[in-house]
Amino acid sequence: MGDSVKYLLGEDRIPKAWYNLVADLPEPPPPPLHPGTGKPIGPDDLAPIFPMAVIAQEVSTERWIEIPDPVRETYRLWRPSPLIRARRLEQALDTPAKIFFKYEGVSPAGSHKPNTAVAQAFYNKQEGVKRLSTETGAGQWGSSLAFAGALFGLEVEVYMVKVSYQQKPYRRALMETYGARCIPSPSPLTASGRAILEKFPDSTGSLGIAISEAVEVAAQRDDTKYALGSVLNHVLLHQTVIGEEAMLQMADADAEPDVVIGCAGGGSNFAGLAFPYLREKLAGRSRARVVAVEPASCPTMTQGRYAYDFGDTGHLTPLVKMHTLGSSFVPPGFHAGGLRYHGMAPLVSHVLHLGLIEAKAYAQTECFAAAVQLARAEGIVPAPESSHAVKAAVDEALRCKREGKSETILFNLSGHGHFDMQAYTDYFSGNLKDVPFDRAALERALAELPVVA
Amino acid sequence: MGDSVKYLLGEDRIPKAWYNLVADLPEPPPPPLHPGTGKPIGPDDLAPIFPMAVIAQEVSTERWIEIPDPVRETYRLWRPSPLIRARRLEQALDTPAKIFFKYEGVSPAGSHKPNTAVAQAFYNKQEGVKRLSTETGAGQWGSSLAFAGALFGLEVEVYMVKVSYQQKPYRRALMETYGARCIPSPSPLTASGRAILEKFPDSTGSLGIAISEAVEVAAQRDDTKYALGSVLNHVLLHQTVIGEEAMLQMADADAEPDVVIGCAGGGSNFAGLAFPYLREKLAGRSRARVVAVEPASCPTMTQGRYAYDFGDTGHLTPLVKMHTLGSSFVPPGFHAGGLRYHGMAPLVSHVLHLGLIEAKAYAQTECFAAAVQLARAEGIVPAPESSHAVKAAVDEALRCKREGKSETILFNLSGHGHFDMQAYTDYFSGNLKDVPFDRAALERALAELPVVA
Numbered sequence: 001m002g003d004s005v006k007y008l009l010g011e012d013r014i015p016k017a018w019y020n021l022v023a024d025l026p027e028p029p030p031p032p033l034h035p036g037t038g039k040p041i042g043p044d045d046l047a048p049i050f051p052m053a054v055i056a057q058e059v060s061t062e063r064w065i066e067i068p069d070p071v072r073e074t075y076r077l078w079r080p081s082p083l084i085r086a087r088r089l090e091q092a093l094d095t096p097a098k099i100f101f102k103y104e105g106v107s108p109a110g111s112h113k114p115n116t117a118v119a120q121a122f123y124n125k126q127e128g129v130k131r132l133s134t135e136t137g138a139g140q141w142g143s144s145l146a147f148a149g150a151l152f153g154l155e156v157e158v159y160m161v162k163v164s165y166q167q168k169p170y171r172r173a174l175m176e177t178y179g180a181r182c183i184p185s186p187s188p189l190t191a192s193g194r195a196i197l198e199k200f201p202d203s204t205g206s207l208g209i210a211i212s213e214a215v216e217v218a219a220q221r222d223d224t225k226y227a228l229g230s231v232l233n234h235v236l237l238h239q240t241v242i243g244e245e246a247m248l249q250m251a252d253a254d255a256e257p258d259v260v261i262g263c264a265g266g267g268s269n270f271a272g273l274a275f276p277y278l279r280e281k282l283a284g285r286s287r288a289r290v291v292a293v294e295p296a297s298c299p300t301m302t303q304g305r306y307a308y309d310f311g312d313t314g315h316l317t318p319l320v321k322m323h324t325l326g327s328s329f330v331p332p333g334f335h336a337g338g339l340r341y342h343g344m345a346p347l348v349s350h351v352l353h354l355g356l357i358e359a360k361a362y363a364q365t366e367c368f369a370a371a372v373q374l375a376r377a378e379g380i381v382p383a384p385e386s387s388h389a390v391k392a393a394v395d396e397a398l399r400c401k402r403e404g405k406s407e408t409i410l411f412n413l414s415g416h417g418h419f420d421m422q423a424y425t426d427y428f429s430g431n432l433k434d435v436p437f438d439r440a441a442l443e444r445a446l447a448e449l450p451v452v453a
Numbered sequence: 454m455g456d457s458v459k460y461l462l463g464e465d466r467i468p469k470a471w472y473n474l475v476a477d478l479p480e481p482p483p484p485p486l487h488p489g490t491g492k493p494i495g496p497d498d499l500a501p502i503f504p505m506a507v508i509a510q511e512v513s514t515e516r517w518i519e520i521p522d523p524v525r526e527t528y529r530l531w532r533p534s535p536l537i538r539a540r541r542l543e544q545a546l547d548t549p550a551k552i553f554f555k556y557e558g559v560s561p562a563g564s565h566k567p568n569t570a571v572a573q574a575f576y577n578k579q580e581g582v583k584r585l586s587t588e589t590g591a592g593q594w595g596s597s598l599a600f601a602g603a604l605f606g607l608e609v610e611v612y613m614v615k616v617s618y619q620q621k622p623y624r625r626a627l628m629e630t631y632g633a634r635c636i637p638s639p640s641p642l643t644a645s646g647r648a649i650l651e652k653f654p655d656s657t658g659s660l661g662i663a664i665s666e667a668v669e670v671a672a673q674r675d676d677t678k679y680a681l682g683s684v685l686n687h688v689l690l691h692q693t694v695i696g697e698e699a700m701l702q703m704a705d706a707d708a709e710p711d712v713v714i715g716c717a718g719g720g721s722n723f724a725g726l727a728f729p730y731l732r733e734k735l736a737g738r739s740r741a742r743v744v745a746v747e748p749a750s751c752p753t754m755t756q757g758r759y760a761y762d763f764g765d766t767g768h769l770t771p772l773v774k775m776h777t778l779g780s781s782f783v784p785p786g787f788h789a790g791g792l793r794y795h796g797m798a799p800l801v802s803h804v805l806h807l808g809l810i811e812a813k814a815y816a817q818t819e820c821f822a823a824a825v826q827l828a829r830a831e832g833i834v835p836a837p838e839s840s841h842a843v844k845a846a847v848d849e850a851l852r853c854k855r856e857g858k859s860e861t862i863l864f865n866l867s868g869h870g871h872f873d874m875q876a877y878t879d880y881f882s883g884n885l886k887d888v889p890f891d892r893a894a895l896e897r898a899l900a901e902l903p904v905v906a
Contacts, residue, residue: 147832
């Protein structure tokens with residue numbers, strides 16, 4: 001038997017500030033542009049849908065941004081999250097590598113998402129907002145915001161992609177348990193929803209439509225703001241508690257990572273672990289390779305173009321420079337719904353463009369195989385999204401075995417799969433197929449990218 | 454905003470020994486009897502289905518039983534579990550009471566069950582057993598044993614009540630992820646299963662039938678033993694890590710409980726928290742009232758008789774003296790499947806008989822209401838079973854409010870409800886009804902109790 005080790009931290013060591021990588025970048029990230037004017041957007045453009053404190057963070061170049069006390073207090077419900085030395089997995093792989101993972105599944109909603117949901121709920125509450133609107137696909141984000149809303153006394157309205165609303169009743173039940181209102185999208189409650197329903201009465205929805213509905217509701221009601229669960233700078237910022245804690249715990253374990261790994265859909269859990277390590281790397285204090293992992297069927301970073309594009313399919317958002325498959329690219333259905341996004345966080349795209357990180361893509365069945373290996377060794381059943389990071393870590397460990405190297409691997413296990421067990425059933429029954437990447441569809445979508453002067 | 458507090462312990466403070474209440478009882482519990490001879494059973498009677506180390510613990514009168522190193526090492530995957538001061542819940546209830554709960558949902562399988570599953574897997578492995586058979590109703594126990602089997606390299610065969618097998622695919626997927634074989638019961642694989650299927654081809658199964666199948670398989674195969682998830686002394690013993698840790702954490706919090714609460718189906722999570730406190734109470738070092746909570750529709754302790762009865766409906770087990778509704782009593786279907794048992798652990802029954810503990814019964818809708826209150830305050834969604842303990846704690850806190858007392862309440866939150874969200878959906882949709890207790894059925898079942906000289 002191996003003896004996996006859990007590194008805990010006292011609550012007094014929850015970070016007191018979020019880390020803003022923008023302060024340390026060798027060149028600043030390209031600004032978001034107004035889709036009408038083509039000029040950089042300012043705070044006023046965002047004010048109808050976000051609270052001022054969040055907008056200030058979105059554009060901040062300060063290195064450290066203090067975590068407000070009530071947010072830190074709330075983090076204490078589950079933070080610091082454990083860092084685990086996965087010795088049982090190492091033994092199962094018979095590798096000389098040391099494998100560590102940071103486990104974010106201990107949060108009440110079961111993933112890293114509450115790190116930002118709680119912060120966003122706090123700032124909105126502070127500015128007198130009564131209600132938050134948002135969209136959710138697989139449901140991880142919607143349930144996290146529902147949880148945060150319950151704690152801070154905010155109503156939460158979640159537009160849930162209709163097919164997920166029907167297929168993921170457990171996630172919906174979780175949102176309702178936290179007191180949120182969950183609405184299948186497209187809905188008759190918004191103009192955007194009604195427009196779709198008129199044309200396509202049987203539409204099963206898309207994240208793009210759900211975003212449009214949630215943004216519309218926030219823009220129209222004075223007491224309502226919009227909250228986003230990934231992609232934007234302030235979201236990535238809030239997630240850096242993951243990496244800051246991990247550094248303290250790695251020091252407790254007397255270990256230094258050679259490889260730092262996270263899965264990336266919108267990019268927030270990856271950035272949360274990776275950005276503090278990029279700071280160390282830029283300062284010459286870390287030798288770690290930093291690897292972002294994406295699904296082979298939605299390969300934004302490995303197959304997409306680094307270009308200005310819309311964040312949504314409805315073209316309501318500003319233009320942001322990012323790795324994108326084109327906003328009209330529709331990824332095939334697969335089980336890691338949280339990674340099913342046509343773009344990537346602009347900051348993650350920027351550091352990839354600068355060569356500070358690497359990107360890798362894996363097919364879903366090989367990721368589930370790695371997830372099952374982890375579950376049988378360490379007991380934790382990963383979310384389908386997180387299984388991509390597990391697969392990359394296993395691959396690095398097997399490389400170490402081939403090369404006879406005892407490198408130290410650190411990955412982010414961003415959430416558990418308790419609400420996604422149907423995916424495991426499909427995997428075991430052989431009903432889970434890898435979807436080949438549709439290159440022709442990519443070419444068509446890239447041809448439609450907006451032209452930016 | 455309140456500020457709930459998490460009391461963690463270092464892994465070095467995981468208890469080194471389990472506590473055996475039998476050593477401190479004012480009178481010994483009545484022995485189990487052989488159903489044929491009516492005489493106390495001995496180790497030889499149990500040897501075909503349990504390993505010797507487990508049998509020794511079942512009959513031990515030693516106060517402390519050392520936890521083997523590999524079991525303690527495995528506990529480190531999730532133990533020590535947190536103790537939480539639920540200040541947000543206190544504020545929501547506006548009570549002067551202090552509410553603490555021990556949270557066992559952090560285990561990989563999501564409940565307290567792995568505390569004993571890991572120990573049983575270890576002892577079986579040590580004695581050369583290759584395969585464990587067991588039954589499961591709702592699936593908490595089956596998935597915990599599947600997890601333990603994966604860690605110790607044992608095959609696990611779970612006979613799952615057919616109706617649960619069909620209605621709880623997520624629990625089944627979890628067992629399969631851990632590598633266990635999950636068989637709907639009644640099955641054609643055993644004589645007991647075939648006998649039922651011949652008479653009732655459409656049988657949806659029962660825990661009684663599933664026990665018969667699992668025991669039969671263990672008795673017939675040399676390389677296979679049987680594992681039970683509650684009721685027996687050794688199971689309760691393994692759960693005392695909960696109470697031992699809680700005491701250290703309550704000391705860290707500078708708090709002493711006035712009331713200690715656990716839900717009780719078979720009795721093991723209740724005993725795990727309560728028995729160490731009973732030791733302190735018997736020694737005059739604690740003033741705590743100790744309360745076991747059961748469902749009003751299966752009220753073993755509050756409506757049953759303290760008498761010798763069979764542990765299963767098939768009458769394969771020894772006769773044990775316990776609070777029972779009669780082994781032929783069929784509890785109505787309700788959502789806390791883990792509390793749907795006609796009897797109660799003999800040791801729990803004994804201390805209730807001795808007046809050392811109190812028993813209370815609650816209907817399921819009031820328990821769900823309390824569970825939702827906890828979820829919205831503390832973020833954790835309780836398992837339907839655990840919601841009974843939440844309800845009792847809320848009730849005590851409201852009594853303190855009425856009486857103007859700032860008592861300290863400690864309850865065991867034995868598991869999360871991630872795999873039981875359908876129950877919450879039913880609760881919110883109003884489809885969850887309280888089933889009135891069937892007193893006539895109780896009278897009929899009690900009339901059939903075995904006659905013991």
